[in-house]
Amino acid sequence: MMSKQILAERYELIERIGDGGMASVYRAHDQLLDRYVAVKILHPQFANDEEFIVRFKKEAQGAAKLSHTNIVNIYDVGEWDKQYFIVMEYVEGETLKNKIQREGKLSIADVLDISGQIVEALEHAHTHNLIHCDIKPHNILIKPNGQVKVADFGIARAASSATMTYSGNVVGSVHYISPEQAQGNAITPKSDIYSLGVVIYEMLTGEVPFKGENVVSIALKHLQEIPVPIHELRPDVPPIVEAIVLKAMEKDPQKRFSSTQMILEIHKAQKMLFPDGEERNDPYATRVIPRNQITEAMNTDKNITSKKPIHSIMKSKKFIMLLVFILLLGFFTGAFLSFGKFWSNTEVVVPNVVGQSVEQAKTIITSKNLRVQVTEVYNSDIAKGYVVSQTPNAGTKVKEERQITLYVSKGAETTSVPDVTGFTKEDAERQLQKAGLKIGNIVAVASDKPAGVVLSQDPIPGMQIEKGNAVNLTISKGEEVKTVSVPDVTGNTLNTAKIILEKAGFTIGSISEQESDKAPGTVLGQSPRSGEKLKEKSVVNLIIAKSKSKKEAVEKTNNNTSSNNVKKGNTQEKKTKD
Template structure:
C-alpha cells in the first residue's frame, strides 16, 4: 500500500497506525505539498453499501467542523474501491501514550486537557455530530501540549478497537456509556460519559472498570459504581471528584451537557488557582476621621484644677471710685 498515490494526489509514505477496521498512513498531498494523514477502511467494509453510505455522510459532516481542538478533515473519497479520509497530520503521541509513559497527569493538566476535549465536543454537538468513541487513543497531543480530538470522520461508522453487537459499532468497551452497553440510543451525553472515564484515567492512571472479557466490563458500566478517584489519590480535590462523578452518572439526564462540562471544569480551574496562591494583600485604606470606630475606654485624669487668680494677678488694676 505504501508508495501508492490515491486519486493522483495523496502519496502514501508510511503506515503509522491502525486496527481491526482501518489503517492510517502518513502521506503527502502532492497538490498542496503538505503532510496529511490518510485513513483507509479495510477490504471487508467496502462491500456493505449501507455502511459505506453512512461512512460517507458522517465523514462529510465532520469535515464541516472547524475547531482548534479537533483534527481537521480535508477530504473524503474512493480510489479503486478503497474508501478513505484525508485528515490533518498531527505528529506526536496520543493521550494514551502519555498516560502510559507518565503514569498519570497532574490535576491541573488533567483538567486542562479535559476542558479542551469538552470544548471540541461542544462544538461538534452544536453541529449535531456525536463522536461515539471518545478515548485517550483518539486524543492526539500536539508539541505545545494542546489536545486534538481525532476520528470524528468515522465515529458513527467504525473506529479502531471498537466493540460490536450484531454488527452495530457502539464504542470502545472501557470507555463507552451505559446506553452504548445496552445498545440503546446514543446522544451527545454519551460522549460526556466517555470523557468522564478519560478524566478518571488521566487523574489516577487507572480505568474505572476492568474485567476478563468485554461483556463483563460492559455489565460493570451498567451496574457498578467506580472506585472514587479520591479513594485512589486523596490529593485530588473534592471539586474534581465531583466533576468526574457527575460526568459518569449512569442516567444521561444527570450528566452535564458538553458545554456545561466546559463551564464546570473552568470554574474548578479558577477555584484551584486561587486556592494554590496566597491571597493578595489589601492596600491600607486612608483612615476616615469621621468613621465609626471602637475605641478603648478613656480614663479621666485626676489632675487638680488650678484656682482662678484675682484680676490683679492678671496685671489689671481696679478703677478708683
C-alpha cells in the same frame, strides 16, 4: 520503507503510523497542495458493507464541516480502487493514551487543561448536531505545545451501529462506552460526556474504572457498578475534580452535564485550584464561557429540575449531601495523610536524603517520626535505587507523621532502536524522535540507492538504549560518477574518430559537415573539446569535411581546363615575340 504508493492520483503514502479496529492510518504527502496529511484507509471488511459505507460517507462529510482548534480537520473523503479513505490534518505529537502509559497519573493541572480542551471540541460538534460516539484516549492527540486535537468524528459515528458486529472495535472502545451504548439504546451528546468522564478517571488514576475478562462483562459493569472512588486510588485529587467525574459518569444521561455545563465546571475548578493561573501557561487552556451561554445553561438546569417530582428532588438532595460528606471525609483523610497531625504541637525538621539509597532514606525519615511515600522516576544521572529529590525539601519544618515523598531513580529510560534503513534522512529523523532518540554522525557513501536513503545504522534495530542517545547513520550519496578525459580526434577520419571515442567510453552525437580543403570525412572539430572531463557515455559531437558533389567536380575540372588553355596561349605568344 514502503514502496511508493499513490492514492487517488494525489496522496503519496509515506509510512504507516497507526492501526485500529476500523482502519489503518498513514502519513502521506498531498502532491496537489504540497503538504503532509494523515490518510485513514478503512479495513477491507467494511468495504463490503454497503450500509456502513453509505453511513460512513454521510458522517465523514458532516464531520468535514466542523472547524475548531481542538478538532482534527478533515480535508477529503473518497474511494479509490475499492479502498475507502479519509484525508485529515496531520498532527505531530502523541495520543493521550501514550501520555498516560508513559506518565501514569497526570497532574491535576494537566487533567483539567486536557479535559477542558476535549469538551470544547465536543461542545462545537454537539452544536452542529454531531455526536462522536467513541471518545477515548486513543482518539485524543496532543501536540508538543500542549494543544489537544480530537480525532475520528466521522468514522466513530459511522461505526456506532457496527461496533457490536466487528469485535475489534468493541475491544478498543468498551472501556469507555456509556451505559446506553452498552444497552443499544439511543445515543445523545451526553453519551460523549460519559466517555469523557471515563477518560478523566483514567488520567487521574492511571487506570480505567471498569475491567473484566471479556467485552460483555465490562459492558455490564458500565450498566450496574459504581467505580472505585478516585480518592481511594489517589488521595491528592481535590473533591471538586472528583465531583466532576462522578457527574459526568452518571448512569442516567439526564443527570450528566451538557458539554457547555461541563466547560463551566472545569473552568470553575481551574480558578479555584489555580487562582493566580500557575501551571496554566498553555495558550490552548479552556476559554471563559460568554455570560449568555452561562445563563442559558443555568436556565436549562432549572427547567430540568422543575419537571422532577418533589420526592425525586428530596432524594437527589439527600444523595448530594451524602456525596459531599464522603468527599469531605476523603479530603480530611487525605489532608491527615499528607500533612500529618495538624493538631499536634510537635514539629520535625525534614532531613536531607537526596543521593541516599531508598532503604537508607526510609530509615532516616521514619526515625524522625515521619512517613514515606516512594515514587519511581526515570533519571539518567542518578543510579537506580537512589533518591533524586524529595518533597517537602530538606530543612522544612513539618508536623509529625507528615508524609515525605521520595522520588527514586529507576535508571535511565530505555527504548528500542527503530529500523530506519531504507528511509530518507528526514523520515529517519522523525522515526528516531518518536522513540526519544536523535541522529548522531552521518556518513555519506556512494551506492546504487537514491541519494539521501539510509543504508545502515548504529546501533542496530531492536537494541535497547537510553532515551536521548544518538543513532549514527550511513546514507547514500547516489551512484559514484566516473569522469573521463575527452581524446583529440581532429584530423582523423570519421570511422577512426568513432573507434577512438567509443573505446574511451563516449558515444557519438551529432555529425555536421563543413566545407574544407581537407579530404572528405576528415574530422575538423569536436564538442566538447579535447581534454575536458566528462561522465562516461557522454556525447561528443563532430564536424567533418564536406564531400564534393558532381557539379562542383565538373566546375573545378572546367576551371582547370580554362586555366591550362590560358597558360598555353601565353606561352605561344611569347615564343612568337622571341
